[in-house]
Amino acid sequence: MKVTIAYIEEPPFGWTSPDGTATGADLDLADAVLRAIGVTRIEHCLTTFSELLAGVEAGRWDMNVPLFVTPDRAAKVAFSLPVWAIGDGFLVRAGNPKALDSYASVAQRSDARLGIIAGQVQHDAATLAGVPAGQILVFEQQADAIEAVRSGEIDAYASTALGNRILAERIGSAVESIDHKTGSEGQQRPPVGAFSFNRNNSELIHAVDGQLRLYLGSTGHRARMARFGLTAKEIDPVLECRSV
Incomplete structure (x- = not known):
């Protein structure tokens, strides 16, 4: 079989x-x-x-x-x-310059740009939290979103908190992972x-x-x-x- x-x-x-x-x-x-x-x-x-x-x-x-x-x-x-x-999290540049720790925090900053992979649930979550479409950049491949974080094209890449922690460990000191606050965006359980x-x-x-x-x-x-x-x-x- x-x-x-x-x-x-x-x-x-x-x-x-x-x-x-x-x-x-x-x-x-x-x-x-x-x-x-x-x-x-x-x-x-x-x-x-x-x-x-x-x-x-x-x-x-x-x-x-x-x-x-x-x-x-x-x-x-x-x-x-x-x-x-698994809950969501962000991959950001080292130091998290714009202090992004939830989708709501992105929505509150008009200068913040969020990267998301096409078709993933993070797009809906960001929209429901009030992030305007103009602040969201959609990528087909994770590698492109990661490079966009490193280059400064976007301020955060949204994915699973676990996945971003692993990515940050592999990439090194240029980036860091940020877990969304427990209970943020109305999620009581992951x-x-x-x-x-x-x-x-x-x-x-x-x-x-x-x-x-x-x-x-x-x-x-x-x-x-x-x-x-x-x-x-x-x-x-x-x-x-x-x-x-």
């Missing part, structure tokens, strides 16, 4: 290593789950974020790496059980992410969900995710949701 999973360049969740292989927390989790349900061949397809949902919906691949679950997305694809819960599939692929969906129920929160799962910086902070909220 072969399964093709699409991913994007977004450490620590997924990226292409120097030797050309795909790696990352989400791909490692997918590998463990798919092998456990009897998949013998796993192929990886690098794509852009804006193509993830369209690609799996059209059957160009079998599943996507986890992305945030929203009603609009759930109308197009089928989601697995949630696998992580949003969840899940694998997504073509809605007609019920056999794979059910098999993946069955294994996720067994595996999520286990010692092996936590150890695998810790290698990529995911901790109980990102894992436990989805386990708590299942127990309610």
